[in-house]
Amino acid sequence: xxxxxxxxxxxxxxxxxxxxxxxxxxxxxxxxxxxxxxxxxxxxxxxxxxxxxxxxxxxxxxxxxxxxxxxxxxxxxxxxxxxxxxxxxxxxxxxxxxxxxxxxxxxxxxxxxxxxxxxxxxxxxxxxxxxxxxxxxxxxxxxxxxxxxxxxxxxxxxxxxxxxxxxxxxxxxxxxxxxxxxxxxxxxxxxxxxxxxxxxxxxxxxxxxxxxxxxxxxxxxxxxxxxxxxxxxxxxxxxxxxxxxxxxxxxxxxxxxxxxxxxxxxxxxxxxxxxxxxxxxxxxxxxxxxxxxxxxxxxxxxxxxxxxxxxxxxxxxxxxxxxxxxxxxxxxxxxxxxxxxxxxxxxxxxx
Amino acid sequence: xxxxxxxxxxxxxxxxxxxxxxxxxxxxxxxxxxxxxxxxxxxxxxxxxxxxxxxxxxxxxxxxxxxxxxxxxx
Amino acid sequence: xxxxxxxxxxxxxxxxxxxxxxxxxxxxxxxxxxxxxxxxxxxxxxxxxxxxxxxxxxxxxxxxxxxxxxxxxxxxxxxxxxxxxxxxxxxxxxxxxxxxxxxxxxxxxxxxxxxxxxxxxxxxxxxxxxxxxxxxxxxxxxxxxxxxxxxxxxxxxxxxxxxxxxxxxxxxxxxxxxxxxxxxxxxxxxxxxxxxxxxxxxxxxxxxxxxxxxxxxxxxxxxxxxxxxxxxxxxxxxxxxxxxxxxxxxxxxxxxxxxxxxxxxxxxxxxxxxxxxxxxxxxxxxxxxxxxxxxxxxxxxxxxxxxxxxxxxxxxxxxxxxxxxxxxxxxxxxxxxxxxxxxxxxxxxxxxxxxxxxxxxxxxxxxxxxxxxxxxxxxxxxxxxxxxxxxxxxxxxxxxxxxxxxxxxxxxxxxxxxxxxxxxxxxxxxxxxxxxxxxxxxxxxxxxxxxxxxxxxxxxxxxxxxxxxxxxxxxxxxxxxxxxxxxxxx
Numbered sequence: 001x002x003x004x005x006x007x008x009x010x011x012x013x014x015x016x017x018x019x020x021x022x023x024x025x026x027x028x029x030x031x032x033x034x035x036x037x038x039x040x041x042x043x044x045x046x047x048x049x050x051x052x053x054x055x056x057x058x059x060x061x062x063x064x065x066x067x068x069x070x071x072x073x074x075x076x077x078x079x080x081x082x083x084x085x086x087x088x089x090x091x092x093x094x095x096x097x098x099x100x101x102x103x104x105x106x107x108x109x110x111x112x113x114x115x116x117x118x119x120x121x122x123x124x125x126x127x128x129x130x131x132x133x134x135x136x137x138x139x140x141x142x143x144x145x146x147x148x149x150x151x152x153x154x155x156x157x158x159x160x161x162x163x164x165x166x167x168x169x170x171x172x173x174x175x176x177x178x179x180x181x182x183x184x185x186x187x188x189x190x191x192x193x194x195x196x197x198x199x200x201x202x203x204x205x206x207x208x209x210x211x212x213x214x215x216x217x218x219x220x221x222x223x224x225x226x227x228x229x230x231x232x233x234x235x236x237x238x239x240x241x242x243x244x245x246x247x248x249x250x251x252x253x254x255x256x257x258x259x260x261x262x263x264x265x266x267x268x269x270x271x272x273x274x275x276x277x278x279x280x281x282x283x284x285x286x287x288x289x290x291x292x293x294x295x296x297x298x299x300x301x302x303x304x305x306x307x308x309x310x311x312x313x314x315x316x317x318x319x320x321x322x323x324x325x326x327x328x329x330x331x332x333x334x335x336x337x338x339x340x341x342x343x344x345x346x347x348x349x350x351x
Numbered sequence: 352x353x354x355x356x357x358x359x360x361x362x363x364x365x366x367x368x369x370x371x372x373x374x375x376x377x378x379x380x381x382x383x384x385x386x387x388x389x390x391x392x393x394x395x396x397x398x399x400x401x402x403x404x405x406x407x408x409x410x411x412x413x414x415x416x417x418x419x420x421x422x423x424x425x
Numbered sequence: 426x427x428x429x430x431x432x433x434x435x436x437x438x439x440x441x442x443x444x445x446x447x448x449x450x451x452x453x454x455x456x457x458x459x460x461x462x463x464x465x466x467x468x469x470x471x472x473x474x475x476x477x478x479x480x481x482x483x484x485x486x487x488x489x490x491x492x493x494x495x496x497x498x499x500x501x502x503x504x505x506x507x508x509x510x511x512x513x514x515x516x517x518x519x520x521x522x523x524x525x526x527x528x529x530x531x532x533x534x535x536x537x538x539x540x541x542x543x544x545x546x547x548x549x550x551x552x553x554x555x556x557x558x559x560x561x562x563x564x565x566x567x568x569x570x571x572x573x574x575x576x577x578x579x580x581x582x583x584x585x586x587x588x589x590x591x592x593x594x595x596x597x598x599x600x601x602x603x604x605x606x607x608x609x610x611x612x613x614x615x616x617x618x619x620x621x622x623x624x625x626x627x628x629x630x631x632x633x634x635x636x637x638x639x640x641x642x643x644x645x646x647x648x649x650x651x652x653x654x655x656x657x658x659x660x661x662x663x664x665x666x667x668x669x670x671x672x673x674x675x676x677x678x679x680x681x682x683x684x685x686x687x688x689x690x691x692x693x694x695x696x697x698x699x700x701x702x703x704x705x706x707x708x709x710x711x712x713x714x715x716x717x718x719x720x721x722x723x724x725x726x727x728x729x730x731x732x733x734x735x736x737x738x739x740x741x742x743x744x745x746x747x748x749x750x751x752x753x754x755x756x757x758x759x760x761x762x763x764x765x766x767x768x769x770x771x772x773x774x775x776x777x778x779x780x781x782x783x784x785x786x787x788x789x790x791x792x793x794x795x796x797x798x799x800x801x802x803x804x805x806x807x808x809x810x811x812x813x814x815x816x817x818x819x820x821x822x823x824x825x826x827x828x829x830x831x832x833x834x835x836x837x838x839x840x841x842x843x844x845x846x847x848x849x850x851x852x853x854x855x856x857x858x859x860x861x862x863x864x865x866x867x868x869x870x871x872x873x874x875x876x877x878x879x880x881x882x883x884x885x886x887x888x889x890x891x892x893x894x895x896x897x898x899x900x901x902x903x904x905x906x907x908x909x910x911x912x913x914x915x
Contacts, residue, residue, distance in 0.1 A: 003706035008750045008759070020705060025694055026519055034765055048704050049695040052518045056511070057544035064508035064541065068515020071502045072482070072523065076515070094505055117765065178788045179746065179761035181753040187701040198516070199482055199500020199523075205439065208494035208501035210485075214446055257787065264786025337789055357431065365451050369458030369651065370658040375618050390449060392457065408618040410432035411625070414462025415452055416469075416496070417434035425427050 005184040011149040011175040012037035014182050015079065015105050016045055018153030023190040024103070025074040026052040028065035030084060033117040034173035035107035038079040059084040063091040063104070070100045071209050073197030075157055075190075079105035081173075082115065082123050085131070092166050093132030097211035097222065099196075101160035103153065104138075105169040107176035108256075108308075110335035118335025119173030121256055124312035127168050128284050135223055137230045139167035139237075140285040142255040146180035152282075154185055159237070161194075163229060170284065172308065174257040174337070233286050240288035241280040244270060248277030250350055251295050252330075253317050254306035255281050258338060262306045265343035276347050284313070289320040296321050302350050303327040306343055308336075356424040357405035359397045365418035368392035372409035372419060378402050381409060435469035437478050438496050445495045454492050458658050460615040460648025461490055461557060467625050468526065468555065469497065471632035481524045481635075482516050484509040486538075488530035489563040507538020510545035513552045521690050524635040525552040532562045535571035535595045546641050549606030551688060553631040553642040556597060559650035560669060567653035571595040574668055579653075594672040598645050602678050607641040608685045609634055610678040614647040614670070616662040623675075630682065637687040647673050710886070718756055722876045724867070725757070728781035732790050732797045732811065734804025735821075737774045739842070740856030741800065743891075745776035747860060750890065751883040752780040760788035773803060798859055799825055800841070817870060819862055822915050837866050838915030844908055854905035860884060861909020881906075 009017065015038055019027070027042035039055065046053040052069075056062035062078045069076035080088065085106050095102050108123045110116040130136050139159055141152040153169050160167035194200075200207045213219035243266055245251055254262040259280040269276045279295065281288045292303075303325055305314040311329050318327050330346035332338050359380065361372075366388060372381050372395055380403060384396040405421055413419045441450045455461045472481050481499040485491060487506035494501035500523075504512040513527040527545075534542050534556050545552065561579050562568040568581040572594050576585040598612050609631065613624035624646060631642040647669055649661040656664060695701055719725075731748065735741040745761050752759035757780045764775040777790035792811045799805035800821040806828075812818060815833040822838030830836065839862050845855035864884070868877045884906055892898035 001703065002709040003702050004709045005706065006753070008746065008753050008761075017705070020701065023696065026515070028515065045705065049701060050692045051694055054514065054518060057540055060508065061511045061514075061541055061544060064505060064511035065515035065518070067504065067508075068484075068502070068512035068517075069519035070515075071512070072516045072519040074519040076519070090505055091508070098502075173765070174762065174788060177763060177765050179749055179759075180785075180788075181759060184706070187698040187705075189696060189698040197500075198502050199480075205443075206497075206499045206501065208444070208485075208503070210494060210501075210503040212491065212503055260785075261787045263784065267786075337787070339791070340786060358428070362451075367452070367457035371458055374658055374662070390452070405431055406618070407432045408621075411463065411466070411618065411621045414455060414457075414459050414466075416438045416462070416466060417451060420433040421431045422428040423431040425429055 007182050007184065008179050009146055009150070009182050010037050010177060010179050011143070011146045011171065012107065012177070013041045014146045014150035015153040015169060016041040017182070017184055018150035019077050019103065019157070020045060020049065020051070021185055021187045022154040022157040023075050023188050023192060024051070024077050024157060026054070026069045026076045028054050028056050028062040028069070028076065028078050030056050030059050030062050030080065032081045032084050034109055034119070034176050035079050035081045035105065037176070038105055038107070059087040060091065063088040066102050067091055067095060067100070070095070070102050071098070071198045073192070073194050075192060077103040077105065079107065081107050081109045082111045085123055085126060089126065089132035092138065093134050093136060094211050095166045096136035096138065096226065097134065098209050099164040100209070101157070101164055102166045103156045103160055103169065104166060105153065106171070108170070108172045116335045117173065119257060119337065120308045120333065120335055121172055121258065122309035122312065122333070123170065124284070124309055127170050128316070136226060137165070137285050139163065139165060139233070140283055141167065141169045142281055142284050143169060143171050143175060144256050144259045144280065145175065146178060147182050149175060150182050150184065163233060165229070170256070172256045234289070237283065238286045238288045238290055239282040240291040241282055242291060243278040243280070245277035245279060245295050245300070246298065247275055248295070249275045249299075249301045250304060250347055251277040251279055251300045252304045252306050252343070252347070253279050253281070253292070253313065255284060255313070258306045258308055261338050261340055262343055264340040265347065268340060268344050269347055274347065274351065284316070287316050287320055292317060292320045296324050300325060304330055304346060304350060306330045306338060308332055308338065355405065356401070357403040358400045358422045358424070359403045359409065360400065360420045360422065361395050361397055362418055362420070363394040363396070364389045365415050366392060366394035367415065368394055369414065370395070371412040371414070375408040375412050377406060377408065378404060435466060435473055437469035437473045437498060439498050442495045445492070453496060455489060456652035458649055458651040458661065459489070460559060460646065460650070463615050463621065464555060464557060464628070464646050464648065465493070465496060467628040468632070471629045472499070474629065475632055475636045477524045477632070477636050480522060481526065484513045484516070484525065484527045486529045486533040488533045490528055490530060490557065491564065493528060507533050507536070508541055509533065509538065510550070510552070510554065511541040514545050514548070514550050517551050521551070526635070527552050527554045529554065529556055530563065531556070531558045531560070531570040531572040535597050543601070543604070546601050546607050546643065547604045549640045551638055551640055553635050553644070555631070556643060556645045557648045558597070558645055558673060559648045561650060561653050563650050563653050572673070574672060596672070598643065598678045601643055607643060607679065608639050608681045609642040611680070612645040612647065612673060612675050612678065614665055614675055615649060616665050620675070634682055639682055639685045639687055645673070647675070713754060713886070714756070716756065720755055720876045720879060722871060722873045724871050725780070725782065728779055728783065728785065730790050730793055730795045731778040731780070732775070732794045732808050733778070734773070734775040734798070734808050735800030737772050739774065739800055740853065741774040742776050744798070744856035744859055745778045747856070747887050747891070748778050749780070750887045751880070754883050754886055755879070757781060758783065758785050760785045762788035773801070775804060775808070798863070802826065817866060819859065819866055835870065837862065839909070839912050841909065844912055845905060848908055849901065849905050851901065854902050857888070857902040857905035858909035858912070861906040862912060862914065864906070865910050865914070
């Protein structure tokens, strides 16, 4: 039987399809604009496959249910937006310390505070830098299309399990709310049964999952192990899309909706004969340091960070290239969007 | 039918000397010891282990899993 | 003459507590005389008695029992402070065949985690909660707990708990008794042998309820904390009996176990790829065009930017989705972007649709709009500045009064809602009327004959996809579309 795999979906809905096709068993969530369609689609679709949807009492409840589900050896996810992600941070730190995989979708909205529900990209720090207590990282995918919302949510499960750590799908209100056509991937048949799950008999003892290391030396060992894992990920998992970087003098760096605006600007500017390129991180942890440094080596004179935050991404760009080139900022905040014209003007000013 | 016989054993090194067992023994068989155990507690001691009637009160008062064992003769 | 053990170390405990750091491997970490150890023994005994050790999962809290996983030889996880019932929910939902025990102290359960606890109780999760109430925060050194008695001195209530500023002890069981879902609620105490025997019966019942999948059980255990309370074994028992029990009366508060049926295990999760796709996806369309099909009208040489604005309930958003879907069916790149949130709730509705052969940079349309459909004056005025000077404007002539417009602008007024309501009997299909109007307007503005016919087919396909399962809906929308095409335009 052939099925219709091309569908017109919202980014939020596409994330749910990606999760189900990747074999996600349980969804635990709490409604929040602009991420609510994820919970709504999950509520509709998970039960069709005898899978579990629970509307949790809170963001905190939801992420802790994810902990329980993953500890029991099942694939699980949750989704939210800025404020909700703030509330989840404690549990995400636990997930990192447990070395347990989980997928968290963050559809960013305006902050700080209650802010508003319009698209922003100001969760970058809290998602990419750890966010909760302790020295930990999460894998961070940054889709910029509905197709990628599906594909990257799918991929997030695989990579989270490969490295046994939480993975974010970090996007914004535009990508979450917009509809585009999506080609769905094939469903994976899975016999997922991690040996580290709670209660598995290891050396004759029922396994326990814990993040407590009372001896400082033991906790330092865990930290070293985590850092070694993150270093390996930085070496082998950088993921990026480059546009016209080879001969570029100015390279824009942008992810999510900003990268699409930058791509539009790039076409306009190239038509004017301006040598501009674009580096679009598909993941921001690991950060695409190689791509940026290769651009430096190829003679890029300046970088322009295009982001919907007060200069968060820009810090990582500067660090990645160790300030060898000037990095300027083109941004809007508070839920205002950048237009192609805004970005073009910023690039023209740099010439 | 023969009368069942019981015996209490207190493993001194597993006792924390809280004294809960002392208060409940209907036969007053248990008392506070005078020697410090490996953990630094005055472990409870049984003067007359065979006087036990097997009620289990001391076992269920004791917070430690194996400090008190009660045997039944067969 | 041989001997057998009548009362002794439970086989559910590890023989040696290897997870416990330091040289002491047979004892628990609890202070002398602590009730946790007694309750641990009762739980171990009950789990052994009912033969459910293999599938028992234990949620270790934050508090004195944080290290419970040192002792029990069954699945265990140590979780964030207060979140044990949420984690237990996750485990129980993920693995319905598991027997999940959530174990919490008074700070963990009744303070920082009261919400998670009450919500799990209210959902009637299939878990048993053991709640150790010892009137203080033991682990952190005897601070005030929700269960601390009025006047009781602790390290954070050095002058005694003052009910005027700190309230009264939290009656957890009585609060839970206000909920419908829980099947069993009992409060017990660990003082005299008779009390401990009652506690044992309660623990057995809680574990039996797990085994029989009866739902949510709560056993509150009023428990001695002699070290933090600076009391002897006798004194702490007296404190519990004479003082704590005034606020925490013992006994069965609810027992619906007899009349509650065990829950059946849920149907197994669908995992096989073929089954997943069969359930999740629809059958492949046979009438779609080939992958290399291209509409030939020159208007599609560049991206087509469409803004649709009106009032919630007029089908504005679905009109946009329909248009985007038609574009997708004809191999265009399409994007559809709604206004969302309060603006939507406030009554107005708006969406942007871009149809393009190339990558669509941003789905947001504020300027350079080629075609606009406005059904309210507000929408018209809000989005008109973004419409190109030679753009196309379709408007509802009964609701919109046109302001002065650039000469090159092409305007088409139609009373779509009126047509839908009077001729078709439902204003619900006003958007299909508008789609018909759009077909006519495009035909008048450069859509070639082949593409005009294809527009009709694409609409029919999109309607079939959306309403195929609703009897009569396809016919009504096609009729509305035809009415829109035939409508006289101003």
